[in-house]
Amino acid sequence: MPTQIQKVLLTGKTHTTLARNYASQGGEERLDIRLSTPNNPDLVHAFEDIQPHPTAEQLFAGAWSACYSSALEVIAKQMKVQLPADRAVEVEVDLGMSGSAYLLQARFNVFLPGLDPALAEQIAHSADEICPYSKATRGNIDVSLNVHVS
Numbered sequence: 001m002p003t004q005i006q007k008v009l010l011t012g013k014t015h016t017t018l019a020r021n022y023a024s025q026g027g028e029e030r031l032d033i034r035l036s037t038p039n040n041p042d043l044v045h046a047f048e049d050i051q052p053h054p055t056a057e058q059l060f061a062g063a064w065s066a067c068y069s070s071a072l073e074v075i076a077k078q079m080k081v082q083l084p085a086d087r088a089v090e091v092e093v094d095l096g097m098s099g100s101a102y103l104l105q106a107r108f109n110v111f112l113p114g115l116d117p118a119l120a121e122q123i124a125h126s127a128d129e130i131c132p133y134s135k136a137t138r139g140n141i142d143v144s145l146n147v148h149v150s
Helices: 056-079 117-130 132-137
Strands: 007-017 023-025 088-098 101-111 142-148
Touching: 007 056, 056 088, 056 101, 056 117, 056 132, 101 117, 117 132, 117 142
Parallel strands: 101 142
Antiparallel strands: 007 023, 007 088, 088 101
C-alpha cells in the first residue's frame, strides 16, 4: 500500500499560540463546525446564513496542534525549562492521493524563539514522543517536524 502522497488535494492549516490561551486558528479563522467534502459541493450540508466551515483536515490539524502544545508544556516542565511566552505551533495536514489511495501527511513548524537550538529540538521531539495524536499517527502517515528558534 502506498504511503507517500503524489498529489495534494487539500491542506488544512492551523496556528496555535499561548497568547490566545492555545487558540488554534485556521487560514480563514473559522470556528464554526460543519462537515464538508473537498472538491464535491454536492456532499456539503449547508445551513443558510452560516459561513463555510473548516475541513476535517483543518479540524484534525487544530486538535493535533493543541495536544502537541500541551505536550511541549509537559516536557519543558520535566526538564525545568521555561518556554518562551511567544511560542507557537503551526500544523498543516494534507489530504492527497497516491494512485487511487487517499492519504494524509502533516508538517509541523514549532516556534520556540530564544531557546538554544539543540534544547529546542530536544523539547520538540520529546513532545512528539508523548503527544497522543503523534502516537496515533506514527507509522501511518508521513510527518515532518521543523523547529525554529529565531
